[in-house]
Structures are given as structure tokens and as C-alpha cells.
Amino acid sequence: MKKIHILLLIVVAVSIGVIVAMTGDYTTYGSFALSKASPTQTLNVVGYLQKDKPLKYDPKVDPNYFEFTMSDKEGNVQQVFYKGSKPQDFERSEQIVVKGKMEGASFHASEILMKCPSKYTDDQIRLKEKA
Amino acid sequence: MERFGANGFVGEHLWLGHVGHFLVIFGFFAAFLSFVAYASFEKTKDAVWHKIARFSFITHSSTVFGIFVLLFVMILNHWFEYHYAWRHSSQDLPMKYIISSFWEGQEGSFLLWEFWGAVLGLILLKTAKDWEGGVMTVVGLTQAFLGSMLLGVYVFGYKIGSNPFILLRNEMAEAPIFQRPEYLTMIADGNGLNPLLQNYWMTIHPPVLFLGFASTLIPCAYVFASLWRKDFTGWIKPALPWALFNMAILGTGILMGGAWAYEALSFGGFWAWDPVENMSFVPWLLIVAGLHLHLVYRYTGHGIFSTFLFYILGWLMVLYSTFLTRSGILGDTSVHAFTDLGMSGQLIIYGIAYLVPAVLLMAFRYPAFPKMEKEEPFFSREFWMFVGALLLLLSAVQMTFTTSIPVWNKVFGTKLAPPADVVSHYNSIQLWIGLFVAIFTAKIQFLAYKSSKIPSGIKWLTYSAAIAVVLAAFIAWGCDIKFMLPIAENISFLSPYFLFLFASVFAVVANLSYLIFIIKGKWSLSGGSVTHFGFGLFLVGVLISQHKKEVVSINTRGDNFGKGFDDKELVENVLLMKDSTYKMSGYDVTYTGRTDDKHEQIFNVNYRKLDKEGKSEVENFTLTPNIVHNKKMGDSPNPSTKHYLSKDVFTHVTAASDNSNAKDTTILSDVAVGDTFYLNKYFVVFESINPHPHVEPQDKDKLAVQANLTIKDLRGNSVASTPVFFIDVEHGNETSSHAFDNEQWGVSIDIARINPETKKFSFIIHQKELQQEFIILKAIVFPYINLVWLGGIITFLGIFISAWRRRN
Numbered sequence: 043m044k045k046i047h048i049l050l051l052i053v054v055a056v057s058i059g060v061i062v063a064m065t066g067d068y069t070t071y072g073s074f075a076l077s078k079a080s081p082t083q084t085l086n087v088v089g090y091l092q093k094d095k096p097l098k099y100d101p102k103v104d105p106n107y108f109e110f111t112m113s114d115k116e117g118n119v120q121q122v123f124y125k126g127s128k129p130q131d132f133e134r135s136e137q138i139v140v141k142g143k144m145e146g147a148s149f150h151a152s153e154i155l156m157k158c159p160s161k162y163t164d165d166q167i168r169l170k171e172k173a
Numbered sequence: 174m175e176r177f178g179a180n181g182f183v184g185e186h187l188w189l190g191h192v193g194h195f196l197v198i199f200g201f202f203a204a205f206l207s208f209v210a211y212a213s214f215e216k217t218k219d220a221v222w223h224k225i226a227r228f229s230f231i232t233h234s235s236t237v238f239g240i241f242v243l244l245f246v247m248i249l250n251h252w253f254e255y256h257y258a259w260r261h262s263s264q265d266l267p268m269k270y271i272i273s274s275f276w277e278g279q280e281g282s283f284l285l286w287e288f289w290g291a292v293l294g295l296i297l298l299k300t301a302k303d304w305e306g307g308v309m310t311v312v313g314l315t316q317a318f319l320g321s322m323l324l325g326v327y328v329f330g331y332k333i334g335s336n337p338f339i340l341l342r343n344e345m346a347e348a349p350i351f352q353r354p355e356y357l358t359m360i361a362d363g364n365g366l367n368p369l370l371q372n373y374w375m376t377i378h379p380p381v382l383f384l385g386f387a388s389t390l391i392p393c394a395y396v397f398a399s400l401w402r403k404d405f406t407g408w409i410k411p412a413l414p415w416a417l418f419n420m421a422i423l424g425t426g427i428l429m430g431g432a433w434a435y436e437a438l439s440f441g442g443f444w445a446w447d448p449v450e451n452m453s454f455v456p457w458l459l460i461v462a463g464l465h466l467h468l469v470y471r472y473t474g475h476g477i478f479s480t481f482l483f484y485i486l487g488w489l490m491v492l493y494s495t496f497l498t499r500s501g502i503l504g505d506t507s508v509h510a511f512t513d514l515g516m517s518g519q520l521i522i523y524g525i526a527y528l529v530p531a532v533l534l535m536a537f538r539y540p541a542f543p544k545m546e547k548e549e550p551f552f553s554r555e556f557w558m559f560v561g562a563l564l565l566l567l568s569a570v571q572m573t574f575t576t577s578i579p580v581w582n583k584v585f586g587t588k589l590a591p592p593a594d595v596v597s598h599y600n601s602i603q604l605w606i607g608l609f610v611a612i613f614t615a616k617i618q619f620l621a622y623k624s625s626k627i628p629s630g631i632k633w634l635t636y637s638a639a640i641a642v643v644l645a646a647f648i649a650w651g652c653d654i655k656f657m658l659p660i661a662e663n664i665s666f667l668s669p670y671f672l673f674l675f676a677s678v679f680a681v682v683a684n685l686s687y688l689i690f691i692i693k694g695k696w697s698l699s700g701g702s703v704t705h706f707g708f709g710l711f712l713v714g715v716l717i718s719q720h721k722k723e724v725v726s727i728n729t730r731g732d733n734f735g736k737g738f739d740d741k742e743l744v745e746n747v748l749l750m751k752d753s754t755y756k757m758s759g760y761d762v763t764y765t766g767r768t769d770d771k772h773e774q775i776f777n778v779n780y781r782k783l784d785k786e787g788k789s790e791v792e793n794f795t796l797t798p799n800i801v802h803n804k805k806m807g808d809s810p811n812p813s814t815k816h817y818l819s820k821d822v823f824t825h826v827t828a829a830s831d832n833s834n835a836k837d838t839t840i841l842s843d844v845a846v847g848d849t850f851y852l853n854k855y856f857v858v859f860e861s862i863n864p865h866p867h868v869e870p871q872d873k874d875k876l877a878v879q880a881n882l883t884i885k886d887l888r889g890n891s892v893a894s895t896p897v898f899f900i901d902v903e904h905g906n907e908t909s910s911h912a913f914d915n916e917q918w919g920v921s922i923d924i925a926r927i928n929p930e931t932k933k934f935s936f937i938i939h940q941k942e943l944q945q946e947f948i949i950l951k952a953i954v955f956p957y958i959n960l961v962w963l964g965g966i967i968t969f970l971g972i973f974i975s976a977w978r979r980r981n
Contacts (some may be wrong), residue, residue: 044548046559053563057570060602064571067592068578101828104948105746126825127746128951130808143595146959152593170440 069141074118074149081144084152085156088139089114091132109148112138124151132156178529182342184357185254186247193243193338200236203229207237208313215306215401223306227298230309233316234291240323241288244337248275253360256344257281257337263365265772271376274366276383279499279516281322282336285380287319289387297391300684304411307393307398315390318523322516333519368801368809375435378426382453385423386491389456391415392463393488393527396481400534405543410473410979416464416484417976423457428965435958437811443718443961446599448503448576452494458569459487460564469555472622476559477542478535483562485531489524490573496520502579550625554617561613568606572599604669611676611712614705615683618691633686641679648713649674652721652956670720677716680709700975708965713959719865725822726952727756746827749778751946764948765795767829775799776826776948780815796824821955828949839940840925843933852940855920857894858883859934868896868911876900880924880934892917896936898924912937 072085095111109123110132122140140151210226213219239278244257248271253259261281262274276282294312301308325336341360350356357404395412430450431443444450463483467980468478497503500517551558575598578589592598601632619634620627649656649671658668685915692698726747747756749764755760761781768775775797782792798813812825841850849858859882866879878898885891897911912923 043552046549046556050562050563053567057567060571064575064592064598067594067598068575069590069593071588080299084593097772099828101748101949102947103745105748105828112343125950127301130810130827141590 057125057153073116074120075114075116077144077149084141084143086139086141087112087114087120087149088137091135091138092119093133097128097132101127113141120149121147122149122151129154129156181354182254182357183355185340186250186252187254189243189247189252190255190338190340192336193247194336196239196243196381197320197323197338197505198326200233200240201234201317201324203233204313204316204320205231205319208310208317211306211313213864215310218306226306226309226313227260230294230298230316232312232659233320234295234312237284237287237291237316237320240284240337244284247338248785251363254342254357255337255338256339256341259360259363261364261366261941263363265362266366267373269373269376269565270366270371273370273379276379277366277370278337280335281380282354282383283319283322284337286383286387287316287323289380290316290319290385293387293391298657299507301411302818304395304398304408307401308394310391311394311397314526315394318526321519330712331518335516356493368811369437371801372437372811373874374429377435378429381422381429382426385419385426386495387459388415389460389488389491392460392467392484396484397530397534400481400538403541405477405541409467413464413467413471414979415465416460417979419970420464421456421976424454424965424972425458425969427453427457427961432962436814442722442955443958444459444719449498451572452490452497453578455569456487456494456571458489458565458732459483459490462565463487465558467940469558469622473545473552473553473555474543475545475549478539479559479562480748481535483566483973485527485535489527489531490569492520492524492527493573496524497576504581539688550623552620552625552627554620554622557613557617557620561610564606564609564613568603568878571602573805575599604673607712608673608676609671609712611673611680611709613681614708617677618684618687618702618705627828630687630691634683634688637681637683637686641675641682644672644682645675645678648678648717652717654717654720670716674713675715677709677712681706681713696974697978700971700973700978702971703974704968704971705971707964707971709961711964711968714957714962714964718955718961721956723758723954723956724951725760726950726955727757746949746951749948749950757952758954762950762952764946764950767946767948770804773799773801773954774829776829778813778824778948778950780822790896794822796822798824798825798826800829816959818959819957821958822952823955825951827951830945830947839938840935841938842926842935843928843931844936845931845933852884852920852938855884855918856887857922858885862932863895866911867895868897878924878927880936882922884918885922886918894920894922896922896924898927900927931946 069084069086071088074087074089077083077085077087086153089112092113098109099107103154105127106125107123108126108128108167109121111119111121122142135156137156139155140149141153141155142149142151144150177640200812207226207230210222210229214222214226223874247255247258248262251258251262251264257278259278260621261277262271266274274281276285290312294309294316297308297312298305322334323336324334325339326333338588342348342356345351350359353359373962392412392415395408399408427450430453434445434450435443441619448938460483463480463486466476466480466483470480496517500520503516506777549559575591578591581587581787582589596645615637616634619631646656648654654670654674655668657665657673658670660666684702687708688699688702690693692702724745726745747755747757749762751764751766763775763781765779765781767777776799777795779795780792781790783789784791796813798811798817799808800808802808810826812823814824815822839852846848846859846861849856851857859880861881862875863879863881866877868877868879876899878900879895880898882896883891884894892915893911896913899909899911901907908926910924912921914921919941923937923939924934925937927933928935
């Protein structure tokens with residue numbers, strides 16, 4: 043067996059090792075109910091902003107505190123807070139993904155990803171005012 | 174379904190769509206014909222097939238250029254009867270962004286790719302000589318695949334491709350305005366270009382990137398041709414400049430994307446390990462590995478199998494990356510993936526169309542591959558190039574595996590999500606790979622092919638290592654990079670960041686010494702060393718600018734960290750009231766005001782730095798981050814950056830006060846002349862009544878009364894307010910009034926009623942709630958980021974030098 047083949051085997055073994063070891067970094071998708079059941083686990087919750095509930099962001103008091111209410115896909119309604127500024131156009135989001143864990147009665151999101159399909163597919167034709 | 178017939182609508186330019194659609198279909202068949210003809214020519218060497226093949230490919234290319242021009246004409250003229258123009262552009266876009274709106278949509282970006290494919294194909298047709306048949310077979314097929322992405326026809330109920338010439342009234346047939354023949358005059362404007370893409374990098378990044386994608390095919394096409402023909406040596410020379418060109422262009426395209434992200438996006442940095450970024454980087458890594466193996470094979474005869482493998486993988490990963498970014502599958506994990514246009518099935522089939530022949534050809538031809546009896550010597554250049562290629566593969570595997578999480582979920586029904594901390598997930602592996610790759614780029618030049626003897630020049634490598642240690646220590650000290658980091662309790666080890674810094678500096682110094690002392694500045698031979706030198710510089714820049722980037726807008730006031738805040742956590746946004754100054758790591762930062770216009774709000778943020786004694790001014794500049802308003806797409810913030818040679822100061826407004834609408838209304842009854850009343854911030858004195866008002870009544874018979882009021886603030890400033898009241902005595906005492914607006918003071922006073930008996934007035938007072946203006950700011954300093962750009966440019970220059978040397 044040539045050196046290069048031995049090396050190849052080592053690289054393959056290392057790759058597999060790395061990939062297996064790194065799967066520990068992965069988080070999973072889940073619901074708020076699951077997050078309450080396992081409060082130490084970082085979860086990704088996909089859901090919708092409850093637009094009738096107030097958004098709490100008062101930059102004069104604290105520019106790094108943003109609180110809102112969302113429901114997950116199972117319908118669990120949950121208070122979520124995020125340490126950072128309110129993302130632009132948050133109210134217009136169609137779907138949100140929050141990554142984080144429960145802290146007391148609130149869900150502490152360390153990351154928010156919004157989906158605004160309106161940005162790309164808002165199919166409203168704007169008409170001239172005279173018409 | 175045209176309710177008024179083709180001519181029933183007024184002002185449409187239907188010819189363009191008819192010609193365009195025809196060219197799309199015609200061009201697709203021409204490409205397919207060129208594929209068949211080139212394949213037959215390769216098989217039979219019959220000159221007739223050659224003629225047909227060339228003719229059909231040239232015809233195909235002409236159609237692609239035609240479609241390109243038509244789409245551009247449509248967008249440039251704002252012909253909003255076409256869905257593509259309406260969806261992606263608007264009338265107020267300047268020229269450079271009109272170009273960007275061309276490739277905002279999937280159709281336009283596939284067209285751009287196809288355009289480059291046609292250009293490269295024409296060059297090959299002229300220059301590939303003996304290899305034209307085999308290589309152009311693959312190119313022709315690929316052009317047919319790309320062409321089919323624009324077809325927009327239904328075959329057995331499946332939609333193939335998406336046509337850019339579709340009419341707005343067909344795409345959105347249910348909208349009521351299309352009941353009217355003159356509907357075009359009623360459309361106010363197009364949907365416009367996503368504000369994030371309104372950046373000059375978006376004008377040039379996509380064309381370069383797609384040229385990179387298109388050129389990734391060429392080395393792979395040579396591989397297919399070689400496998401098919403069983404000629405395993407003839408392809409080596411002609412394919413080499415293509416591989417180098419591909420590597421330089423794709424690399425430049427990716428780096429330009431980084432420049433765009435750095436300048437226009439607000440996440441602060443040129444690389445975020447976003448899936449879309451990763452998946453453009455993976456093919457590049459594979460091409461780089463493939464190119465090095467290509468060289469090994471050329472000079473030693475070793476490694477034909479792996480050269481083939483890496484070039485094929487590079488192209489397959491371009492397709493896989495296209496699938497990931499365009500199928501909508503990344504929707505939950507990436508910020509900048511395209512939305513699904515229903516073409517994912519097509520993309521999978523095309524991937525298989527390359528994968529299956531590749532596997533079969535490699536398997537059947539494997540026994541015929543030239544085999545080397547002798548093993549690569551341990552101290553030979555080729556041995557370490559193999560090791561380096563394997564490391565690049567490892568890097569590509571990790572990135573692909575994690576980026577593909579949504580795919581694993583689809584295939585295996587799992588519910589995996591990206592790592593909690595994406596950056597450290599990648600960095601913890603990629604840093605070590607980068608470190609070793611940097612060391613290899615330093616030493617590889619000093620080793621010789623096919624020889625286990627260590628060349629005499631190696632002494633320069635030793636000196637370089639010594640210099641690099643000193644230099645790296647000096648840089649680390651200057652930039653405050655820790656030498657040691659604890660790895661366990663009471664045990665410290667050399668910090669990986671310091672090791673990485675050393676490795677990159679080593680690459681810089683070693684390649685510089687190779688340039689000076691070994692090849693003695695001969696430019697024609699310098700390609701490799703210049704490339705590696707630039708790459709080393711790039712890595713130094715990456716390490717310093719990213720590892721030592723500093724968020725300077727840390728909220729140190731600590732007035733309220735809110736519940737759930739950990740004191741240790743960084744709070745990276747700062748509130749700046751207008752005209753108040755905030756200290757941020759040596760800078761006095763002042764928000765001095767803003768300019769509002771129709772499309773954007775521009776904020777003026779002044780930075781001032783004094784020298785250590787606090788006397789003379791060292792720096793003084795004003796940054797103008799803005800927030801672009803777009804009714805359809807919402808607001809989007811654009812950062813603003815001050816560039817210095819040694820650092821960048823990056824500023825981004827995350828939110829701003831909005832005092833456009835807040836109004837407060839008060840009604841005051843029974844106010845007599847001489848009375849004083851109080852508003853929130855002012856007091857108002859009702860001075861007198863004037864029967865000769867400054868506004869004439871429209872009707873001579875009307876009675877007019879003017880109230881003279883004075884508004885005063887607490888500092889003693891005052892301003893007059895003179896609302897007028899009209900009474901139409903002739904017509905039953907109808908009344909009207911003329912309010913007095915005082916824009917600057919935010920006060921408007923109107924007379925509601927005058928009691929004729931008591932002569933007392935009732936006033937309606939509107940006060941704008943004068944909020945104090947503020948912005949929420951995030952500011953980051955990136956030290957030595959220019960090394961990233963400079964290193965990148967030198968790397969690609971070096972590759973071009975190599976390609977130039979091997980152009981024949």
C-alpha cells in the first residue's frame with residue numbers, strides 16, 4: 043500500500059470523525075412545548091408573529107431589548123425576547139424562525155430569521171392616482 | 174387568454190415578446206443540435222457533422238445574444254407589460270441598477286450564465302482544435318440545459334423553465350385592470366429592485382460569478398472528452414489555462430460577493446458562513462485542488478484519477494449549489510437564497526445527467542489509466558500537493574455537509590437545524606485546515622517534482638520560517654492577539670489564532686523569498702509564488718480583521734439592560750440622541766441630524782478623535798448611513814464606512830425615531846383677548862383682534878376676524894400666529910376658517926368658534942409631538958481589512974500570470 047493511500051484513509055477517517063463530532067453542534071427544529079420540556083436545549087422554532095399582540099421595543103429605554111409574541115406551528119403562543127434591536131420590517135414578516143431556549147416563562151431568542159416573501163413576490167400592481 | 178385579442182390593448186410592445194419567445198425555443202433546439210452533431214463528429218470524425226455542429230452552435234450563440242439584448246431593451250424602456258420588467262425594475266432606477274435588475278430574477282441570472290457559456294463555447298470553437306469535438310459536446314449539452322431554464326413550456330403537465338418574456342396580464346390575469354384596454358397607462362411603476370441589491374457591487378459581482386460558474390465546466394468538459402476518447406495525455410496542456418482562468422474568475426466573483434456583503438449588508442463582515450456563500454466557495458476549493466493535481470499529473474504522471482475526480486466534482490458542486498440556492502430548500506437557513514420557481518426537479522435531472530456518465534466513464538476507463546510504478550517520494554512536491562488537495566477536500570466536505578442540513582431533513586425526515594453558533598462551528602475546523610494549507614503554500618515551491626532530494630534552496634525556507642516567527646510575534650503584540658490560550662484548567666497552549674497568524678505570515682515571507690532568491694524576479698515563472706504570496710496576505714488580513722474586529726458601539730451607559738440580560742453579553746446597539754455626543758473607544762460620536770427625502774433618510778454621524786493629550790484633532794469624519802424606504806419592499810438600512818489604509822470604521826443605523834405622524838389636538842373654549850394659555854412646551858398669549866386680516870375673504874360680503882396670538886417658549890423666543898375666521902352673514906351665518914401653521918414650532922392654531930355675545934374665542938390647536946430625534950447605531954472597526962482585498966487581488970493576478978505563461 044502506498045503512503046498516499048494510507049494518507050487517504052486517514053483523511054477519510056478524520057472526515058468521518060469530524061462530521062460525527064460536529065453533529066453535536068447541530069440544533070433541531072421544535073415547538074415551544076418541546077422547549078419548555080427541555081429548557082437547556084437550544085431549539086429552532088418556526089412560527090408566526092402574533093400581530094395583534096404588542097411589540098415591545100423602546101430604544102430610549104433600551105436599544106437592545108425587543109419583545110414580541112409568536113405562535114409556533116402547533117399553535118403554542120409564546121412570549122419571546124431578543125437582546126438586540128428590532129429587525130427592520132419585523133411587522134411584515136410572514137414567518138419567523140427563532141433560535142434559542144426558554145428562560146423562565148419567556149423564550150430567549152439568540153437569533154431571529156424572518157421570511158418576508160413580500161420582498162420578492164408582492165404581486166400588487168400599483169396604480170396611478172388619477173385612475 | 175387574451176380578452177381583447179392581441180391588438181385589443183393599447184401601447185403594448187408585443188413584438189419583443191414574440192421575438193424573444195421564438196429565440197428562446199429556437200436557441201434551445203440549436204444548442205441541442207450542436208450537442209448531437211458534435212457528439213457524432215467526435216465519434217465519426219465526419220466533416221459534415223463538424224459543419225452542422227459549428228453552424229448550430231454559432232446559431233445558438235446568436236439567439237442567446239439576441240435574448241440578452243431583448244431583455245435589456247425591455248427593462249431599459251420600462252415596458253411594464255412584461256412581468257419581468259415590472260417585477261424587477263422601476264422608473265427611478267439609475268442605469269447601473271437597471272443593469273442589476275436584469276439579473277435579480279432567476280430567469281435573468283440563468284440567461285447571464287448561458288450568455289457566458291455561449292461566449293466560452295465560441296472561444297473553444299476557435300481554439301480547441303483537436304479537442305473541439307469532445308469538449309463542445311459537453312458545452313453544447315450544458316447550453317441546452319441552461320436554455321431549457323428559460324423555456325416556460327408545459328410538457329405532460331410539468332412546467333419546464335420560466336420564460337422572461339411573459340406578459341404581466343398573463344401572469345396576473347385575475348387583476349381587474351386588465352379588463353381595460355388602456356391598462357398600461359394606469360400602472361404607476363414597476364415593483365423595483367430590492368434595495369439590498371442597489372449597490373454597485375451588484376452590478377459587477379453576478380457577471381463575474383456566473384463567468385466563474387460557466388468556466389468551471391471547461392476543465393470538466395476536457396475530462397469527459399479525455400475519458401471518452403481514451404486519450405489521457407493530450408488534454409493536459411489545453412485544459413490548464415482554462416482551469417487557471419476558472420480559478421481566478423470564480424475566486425474574484427466570490428470575493429466581490431464578500432465585498433458586497435461587507436458594504437451593503439448589515440451583518441458586519443465579508444463572510445458569514447451563510448449557505449449561499451459556502452456553496453459558491455466549495456466548487457472553488459475543489460477546482461484549486463484539481464488544478465494542483467493537474468500540475469502533478471503533468472509533471473510526474475501521478476494522479477490522473479484524482480485530477481479527473483476533482484474537476485468533475487467541482488462542476489457537480491456548481492450544479493448542487495445552484496440547486497440549493499434556487500430550489501427554495503434553504504429558505505429557513507439562509508438570508509439570500511432565491512425563492513422556488515418550481516425548477517428543482519429539472520436541476521436534479523441535469524445533475525444526474527452529468528453524474529451517471531461520469532461514474533460510468535471513470536469506472537470503465539479506470540483499467541486503462543496510466544499507472545505509475547514508483548511511489549511519490551516523501552519530500553517531493555507532488556506528495557505534499559496530494560496532501561494539500563486532501564485537506565481542501567476535507568474543508569469542502571465539512572462545509573457541504575453542514576450546509577446540506579435542509580437536504581438531509583428532506584431525505585431522511587429528520588428535524589436537524591443549523592448549529593447554535595454557526596461561526597465557531599466552521600471556524601473550529603476550517604481554521605486548522607487553513608493553517609496547514611498556508612504552511613503548504615509556503616513550502617511547496619521549494620520542493621522539486623519526482624525527487625526526494627531536498628533542493629538547496631530549502632535554506633531560504635528555514636530563514637523564512639525564522640523571520641515569520643519574529644514577524645508574527647511582532648504583529649500579534651501590535652494587534653493584541655494572544656499568544657497562549659487555556660485549553661484546560663491550568664494548562665495553556667499556543668493560541669490557534671497565533672499559530673494561524675504565523676502560518677499565513679510564513680506563506681507571505683517564504684513566497685517572497687522564493688521570488689527574490691530562487692527565481693530572481695523572472696515574471697514568467699512567478700505565477701505560483703505571486704499567487705501563494707497573495708493568498709498568505711489574504712489570510713493575514715482575514716485573521717486580523719475578523720479576529721480583532723471590534724464592536725465599538727457597546728452600550729456602556731448601562732441605564733437599563735432589561736430583564737434577561739447577562740452583563741457579560743455584548744449589547745451592540747447604542748442610542749444616540751440628536752446633537753449629543755457619545756464616547757466609543759476613543760471616538761467622540763455625534764448624531765448631527767438627518768435629511769429626509771422621498772426614497773431615503775440619510776443620517777449624519779460625526780466621528781472625532783483627539784490625540785492622547787486631548788488637544789489636537791487626529792481624525793474627524795462624517796459617515797452617512799441611510800435607511801432606504803421602499804413601499805413595496807419595506808425599509809432597508811445601508812451602512813456607511815470610513816476607509817483608512819489600516820482600518821475601516823463601519824456604521825449602520827438599526828432604527829431611527831419617527832416623528833412624522835404623532836399629533837396632539839387640544840380644543841380651548843372661551844378664551845378672551847389678553848388671556849394666556851399653556852401648551853406642552855409653549856405658552857400662548859391672545860394679544861388682540863384684528864378686523865383687517867392678512868387673508869382676504871373670497872366673498873366681499875363675508876365678515877373676517879383675525880386673532881393675533883404670540884407663541885413663546887421658555888427661552889424667550891416667540892413667534893406670531895394669526896388664524897382668521899370668516900362669517901358669511903348673508904347666508905345664514907355660515908362660518909369657515911383659515912388656520913395658521915407654524916411648521917418649525919410644530920404648532921397649528923385654528924379658530925373653531927366665536928361667541929358673538931361674550932366675544933370669546935374657541936381655538937383648535939394641533940401640536941406635533943416633538944419627540945427628540947434619535948438613532949440606534951451599531952459601529953464596528955475592522956483593522957487591516959485592506960489586506961483581505963489586496964491579498965485577494967494579488968492572488969488572482971498571480972493566477973493570471975500562470976495562465977498567460979501557459980496560454981498556448
